[in-house]
Amino acid sequence: MARTLGAGLALLLALGQAQAGSEAPALVAGQSEISFVSRQMGVPVAGNFRSFDAQVSFDPANPQKGHFLIGVDVASVQLPTDDAMKEVVGPGWFDAAHFARATFQSSAIRALERGRFEVAGRLSIKGRAQDVLVPVFLEQTGALTVASGSLVVRRLAFSIGEGEWTDTSMVADEVQIRFRLVLTGIAPI
Amino acid sequence: MTPSEQSNRYTDVAIALHWLLALALVASFCVGLYMADLKLSPTRVRLFNWHKWAGISILVLSVFRLGWRWAHRPPKAPASMSAVQTRFAHWTHGLLYVLFFLVPIVGWAYSSASGFQVVWFGLIPLPDFVPVDKPLARVLVQVHAALAYTLAAAVALHVAAALKHHFVERDSLLWRMSPLRLHDSMQQKGQ
Numbered sequence: 032m033a034r035t036l037g038a039g040l041a042l043l044l045a046l047g048q049a050q051a052g053s054e055a056p057a058l059v060a061g062q063s064e065i066s067f068v069s070r071q072m073g074v075p076v077a078g079n080f081r082s083f084d085a086q087v088s089f090d091p092a093n094p095q096k097g098h099f100l101i102g103v104d105v106a107s108v109q110l111p112t113d114d115a116m117k118e119v120v121g122p123g124w125f126d127a128a129h130f131a132r133a134t135f136q137s138s139a140i141r142a143l144e145r146g147r148f149e150v151a152g153r154l155s156i157k158g159r160a161q162d163v164l165v166p167v168f169l170e171q172t173g174a175l176t177v178a179s180g181s182l183v184v185r186r187l188a189f190s191i192g193e194g195e196w197t198d199t200s201m202v203a204d205e206v207q208i209r210f211r212l213v214l215t216g217i218a219p220i
Numbered sequence: 221m222t223p224s225e226q227s228n229r230y231t232d233v234a235i236a237l238h239w240l241l242a243l244a245l246v247a248s249f250c251v252g253l254y255m256a257d258l259k260l261s262p263t264r265v266r267l268f269n270w271h272k273w274a275g276i277s278i279l280v281l282s283v284f285r286l287g288w289r290w291a292h293r294p295p296k297a298p299a300s301m302s303a304v305q306t307r308f309a310h311w312t313h314g315l316l317y318v319l320f321f322l323v324p325i326v327g328w329a330y331s332s333a334s335g336f337q338v339v340w341f342g343l344i345p346l347p348d349f350v351p352v353d354k355p356l357a358r359v360l361v362q363v364h365a366a367l368a369y370t371l372a373a374a375v376a377l378h379v380a381a382a383l384k385h386h387f388v389e390r391d392s393l394l395w396r397m398s399p400l401r402l403h404d405s406m407q408q409k410g411q
Contacts, residue, residue: 072269073342077335111335111352114260201262 056216058085059175064211065103069186070203076115082107085212089140091169091220094148099137101212105156106131123193130157135165146170146220156189169220176217181209229396231292237285238397241278241320242375248274249372256365269342272331275324276340282320298391312377319371326364333357 066079082104089097106127110116120127137152143166150165167180185204186192192202230238248271255267297306331338332348334357339345350356385393 071265071336073339073345074269074336075345118260195262198262201265 056087056089056176056214058087059213059215060084062175062213065101065208066210067206067208069206072201076111078108078110078119080104080107081109085214087214087217089214089217091218094140094142097137097140099135099140099150099152101135101210103133104131105133123196124191126157133157135163154184157191159189161188169217171219174215176214176220177211178214179209179211181207183207228295230294231288233288234285234292234294235397235399237281237288239399241281241285244274244278244281245320245371245375248278249368252368272327272338273341275327276338276346279321279324279328282317285320286317295396298393300389300391309381312374312381315374316371316378319367319374323364323367323371326360326367330357330360330364333360 060083063083063085064079065083066077068075068077070076080103084102086100087098089099105125106120108116108119108125110119119125122128125133133154133156135152135154137150139151141149141151143149146169148167148169150167152163152165154161154163161184163182163184165180165182167178170177170179183205186202186206187197187199187204191206196202229235251267251271251274255264255271258264258267297309301309328338328346329350333350333353335352337345337348350360382394382397385391
């Protein structure tokens with residue numbers, strides 16, 4: 032009920048913004064997801080982040096001028112067990128005490144076919160940065176724009192899982208990150 | 221060795237399965253006991269996965285074993301055994317078989333409910349037949365443990381009965397399941 036009401040309010044807000052026309056795009060955090068899948072001895076282990084934000088300026092008619100800055104509070108990570116959640120914010124993994132935020136900052140956006148974009152940018156986790164290319168699919172539903180996609184990163188490039196956990200036969204190096212960002216204030220594609 | 225009803229031995233396949241599964245069950249039980257309270261570490265993850273692989277292997281081999289038992293009836297109980305003794309043995313074997321299936325299946329469900337799909341030998345992903353559900357997982361781990369202890373008790377009973385046959389009743393029942401054929405050849409020489 033609260034969820035429906037929240038969604039309704041968000042929609043009204045979005046409509047209001049669309050009418051105003053000049054509002055900056057904003058993230059509807061409650062409907063957005065940033066999740067990941069890592070593999071432990073071949074077993075896919077799914078997790079997600081509860082707390083993240085986005086600063087977006089984007090006009091589908093002029094994508095190359097757009098900009099995305101996504102910030103994730105790494106301590107908000109969710110994993111199947113309490114043990115794993117406690118472990119993964121610790122110094123050997125995300126080291127949330129010293130590196131509370133992971134960020135993605137776009138540097139260039141290129142339009143591919145209709146609704147598809149390639150976003151180049153810098154992914155920073157645990158104080159280590161990597162240049163990445165992120166395929167993004169934009170979809171309009173009413174006043175909301177959904178930006179979704181996935182990318183594969185190598186955890187060891189960010190020193191995630193140190194010491195005895197560097198063994199990739201135990202925890203695979205590749206981690207798939209998936210995102211679904213629900214945005215208001217973006218002109219229909 | 222003919223697997224006929226007159227034979228006083230189990231078939232070679234039945235004997236091999238019996239001892240292989242005995243080893244796998246004892247090892248899985250001990251690993252299960254040891255790993256349950258370990259702190260999160262690569263060792264813990266490794267043991268949990270090995271335990272799950274062993275459990276699924278036990279399940280698969282037990283299905284095959286039950287089929288084999290159905291197709292190749294075990295030798296008849298010695299005439300010296302009373303009706304009560306025979307019935308008791310029959311029920312213990314029945315309980316053992318039920319647990320060979322139940323313990324791994326509940327363990328598998330526990331893994332799925334905890335959010336960890338079972339991937340047999342790290343290669344073959346098995347379906348999750350229960351949803352990810354933490355309260356359910358907490359119940360299933362208790363059920364898995366209780367059933368495993370019941371299985372351990374049934375195995376202890378089975379071993380005690382076998383030893384009683386061998387050392388108290390001296391009815392040479394143990395030789396039916398022995399991987400050694402020494403006794404048979406000795407018997408044949410004596411005849």
